Amino acid sequence: MQLDETISVEDAVQVLAMVGDLSMGLPPDHSVRTARLAARLAEENGDAADACTSTRLVGLLRWSGSTATAPGFSNLLGDDVLGRHAMVTRTLSGNPNLTLPNVLPLAEMQCEVAGDIAALLGLAPDVEEALRHLFGSHARGDMQDALFAPNIPRAVFYVRLAGDLEVLAPAHGTEGAMRLIGERAGVKYPATLVERLAPHAQDWLDALGEPSCAADYAGHDRRVPLTIIADVIELKLPWLAGYSRRVAALAKRSAVGAGLIALEEKPLVRAALLHGIGRVAVPNSVWQRPAKLGDLDWDQVRKVPFWTARAAVLVPAIAHDTTLASFVYERLDGSGYFRKARGEAIGPQERVLAVAAAYAALTSPRPWRPAHGEAAAGTLLVAQAGAGRFDRQAVSAVLEAARSMAPKPGRAKPVRDALLSxxxxxxxxxxxxxxxxxxxxxxxxxxxxxxxxxxxxxxxxxxxxxxxxxxxxxxxxxxx
Structure with missing residues (x-):
């Protein structure tokens, strides 16, 4: 089913910035602050307004490819969220896996995906190019040797330096952060740029509540598919690929049968595509646990819809969508999370979303179990409705939608182009x-x-x- 919901380029960038921050275990406004600081550096260095704008976008999308490297860092560090936070704040020590041969392929992957995201959003070529070079390149040797290649965009250095100051200052204080930065001056960023930053470091950090360059660049309000965000989120767990698309398609097809009016369908579909935002804040080791989740695991899982709801504060344009999305795990009997909402506190859209997500999850394979068949999934949902957890009408509508969407035997799924055989x-x-x-x-x-x-x-x-x-x-x- 075609999903036609869109989002402006600038709002997509803001959402992806938050997703990247959560994936790295950083505060959800870290990339916003980094982008503002990097733009100040560009201004201080005498760059023109368009270069300042590009630098800001690179800062916002700095960690946008981090969902793609979550599995790799989970293998290296055990915890891809807290482990990467410790790595970038330089509070991680004694891990023998953190060697250049292990980390560089992941850095390259992160650059590739971030550059591809910029291309999908239709951002300026210099933004895409900077993101592709942000953490080094195989083609130019290791990350140190590649730094002063003449074709590395200047935004790379601004964002590296700004990002390090913003992430190191809370962990080590501004003086400690500048000392650590000084150790990499002339290696990770030009020493002259560090010298330019030094007199302003504390003042600029204190003033990061105010933007230093405009967010109304050419094309900022152009519309792009909302599915981009869902797809990027689900790179964190490969077995999730396409999951939110399936939830959205089910919810859309179920809307009429569940008694929703036409105006309620659009936000329902948008919520389905955005409901996984908070999932990136939970380590992959929890999601792939082969045994029953423990209490500490559940404490983390219950925060998923909280972080999804938090996006409403950081990106007001999607406030209604993410608020609705954050009800995906609530249940009519109050047994859900994170609000423990029950009964009439859960509206018709939320009820459909919850069932659509549950059905899509049940009928998809997971590392700890094979996919349930459609009949088995239906039986489970009907039983849950009977127990008062799901809405009966929503369950009936979703099961009917699923039957109507099931591929016919022997008929392959159609694709939109013939690039691949x-x-x-x-x-x-x-x-x-x-x-x-x-x-x-x-x-x-x-x-x-x-x-x-x-x-x-x-x-x-x-x-x-x-x-x-x-x-x-x-x-x-x-x-x-």
Whole structure:
């Protein structure tokens, strides 16, 4: 089903900035503050207004690719959220896995995905180029050797320096932050830029409540698909790819059957696409726990809708959508979270959203269980409605919608373009969900070598060098 909801470029950037911050374990306004500080640096260095604007956008999208590297950092650090926070604040020590050969491929992946996000949003080429160089490049050697290459955009240095000051000052104080920054002067950023910052560091940090350059750049109000945000969020857990799209499509198809009027359908679909914002704040190790979640795990999971609701404060344009989205885990009997809302406190849209999300989750495979069949999922939801957790009419509407949307036997899912062959699309569907070449080969009854050959071809055709980047592009093009 085509999902036509859109968001302005500037609002999308703001949402993605928050998603990146939460994914890195940072305060949800960290990238906003970094962007303002980086813009001040650009101004102090004599850059023109358009360069200031580009620097601001690079600062906002600095961590936008971090969902793509969450699985890798989870493997390296155990906790991709708190671990990365400790890493960037330089409070992490004694981890033997933090070596350049281990970290550099993840840094490259993060740059690639951030650059692709900028391209999907239609941002200026210099913004995309800066994001692609923000953490180094294989093509130019390691991260230190690449710093002073003549084709590295200046915004890279402004954002690196601003980001380090903004993230290190709370952990080490401004003086301590400048001391740590000084150790990398001439290595991570030009020493002259550090000297220019030093006299202003505390004053600029104190004044970061005020923007230093405008957010009304050319094209800031152009509309882009809201699905971009959902897709970026779900790169955090490969097996989630396309999940929010499925929830949105189910909710849209269920709206009439659930008794909603036409005006209620649009915010319902938007909420479905945004309901996963808070998920990025929870470590991957919790989401992939093979055993029953413990009390501490549940404490983190219950914060997911809280952080989704928090987006309403930081990005007012989506306030209604994210407030609605934050009810996705509430239940009529009060057993849900995070508000413990019950009964009439949960409106008709919220009831449909809750059931659509539950059905989409039940019928999707998870690391700890296979997907439930449609009949089994329906039986579970009907039982939950009978127990007073879900709305009966909403359950009936979602199950009817699911039946009407089920692919006909023997009919392949249509795609919007013919860039990839049908076999390549099949391979991509498997690897986009996090399957290894061996797992995909077993499912498709081909050899792992054949899968790897197809993957190489897919990457070449999509101009991608990593699975998250290929997944993001494929979802956008309707290939998977």
């Amino acid at each position: 049908s076999r390549e699309v099949e391979v991509l569907r498997h690897i986009s969900l996090g399957e290894t070449s061996r797992e995909a080969a077993r499912a498709m009854k081909i050899t792992p070598a054949s899968v790897r050959t197809h993957v190489d071809t897919i990457f070449e055709k999509l101009e991608a060098s990593s699975r998250p980047a290929a997944t993001l592009k494929a979802l956008t093009r309707g290939l998977i």
